[in-house]
Amino acid sequence: TQLLEQSPQFLSIQEGENLTVYCNSSSVFSSLQWYRQEPGEGPVLLVTVVTGGEVKKLKRLTFQFGDARKDSSLHITAAQPGDTGLYLCAGAYSGGSNYKLTFGKGTLLTVNP
Amino acid sequence: GAGVSQSPSNKVTEKGKDVELRCDPISGHTALYWYRQSLGQGLEFLIYFQGNSAPDKSGLPSDRFSAERTGGSVSTLTIQRTQQEDSAVYLCASSLGRVPNQPQHFGDGTRLSIL
Numbered sequence: 565t566q567l568l569e570q571s572p573q574f575l576s577i578q579e580g581e582n583l584t585v586y587c588n589s590s591s592v593f594s595s596l597q598w599y600r601q602e603p604g605e606g607p608v609l610l611v612t613v614v615t616g617g618e619v620k621k622l623k624r625l626t627f628q629f630g631d632a633r634k635d636s637s638l639h640i641t642a643a644q645p646g647d648t649g650l651y652l653c654a655g656a657y658s659g660g661s662n663y664k665l666t667f668g669k670g671t672l673l674t675v676n677p
Numbered sequence: 678g679a680g681v682s683q684s685p686s687n688k689v690t691e692k693g694k695d696v697e698l699r700c701d702p703i704s705g706h707t708a709l710y711w712y713r714q715s716l717g718q719g720l721e722f723l724i725y726f727q728g729n730s731a732p733d734k735s736g737l738p739s740d741r742f743s744a745e746r747t748g749g750s751v752s753t754l755t756i757q758r759t760q761q762e763d764s765a766v767y768l769c770a771s772s773l774g775r776v777p778n779q780p781q782h783f784g785d786g787t788r789l790s791i792l
Contacts, residue, residue, distance in 0.1 A: 570719075595778045605786075606681070606768055606770070607783050609781065609782075656778075661733070663708060663772075663774070664722060665722070667719035670719055
């Protein structure tokens with residue numbers, strides 16, 4: 565069974581602080597996606613990374629894919645209350661079906677005003 | 678609307694009853710997925726449909742679970758003889774499919790509670 569570990573599971577910070585969320589596996593991904601989910605809604609895609617070492621930026625969010633394509637991180641700069649939500653990483657494993665995603669359990673982020 | 682639509686949004690039923698959950702994907706999306714999200718858990722893959730191909734049912738947890746997709750569009754997930762451990766949010770997603778790394782567009786889910 566391929567596992568995708570996310571850490572931390574919970575994170576509560578003050579507005580303006582920086583934070584990093586991690587996603588790790590012992591297996592290699594062909595691609596990895598980050599989603600954000602708000603209460604009562606489905607996840608919404610933030611970014612897809614496919615190349616080892618790739619860095620993508622989305623406003624205050626920076627996503628990095630590890631060189632070996634086994635891990636990824638999401639860094640938020642100057643967090644805002646609107647960033648509050650459940651952040652999920654999901655990977656398609658190399659050698660597996662490119663349509664089947666394995667999801668981590670998520671990081672529940674709360675940004676307090 | 679333009680998004681993935683799921684119904685009902687909430688369902689409460691007694692243990693042992695059958696339930697049927699519906700998903701309307703985005704028009705033109707050939708791929709459709711069902712996931713289950715339990716409290717404190719990530720999304721658990723259940724089943725995948727792609728066009729007219731045989732579905733990938735490898736994630737269905739037991740033979741009480743089944744799904745259909747009629748006409749390549751609407752899908753229904755049926756759970757027979759429900760158990761309390763079936764309580765969860767059931768999410769449907771669709772994508773363009775057949776192209777790697779396509780984003781999955783999710784509905785808001787059906788929150789199923791088994792009493």
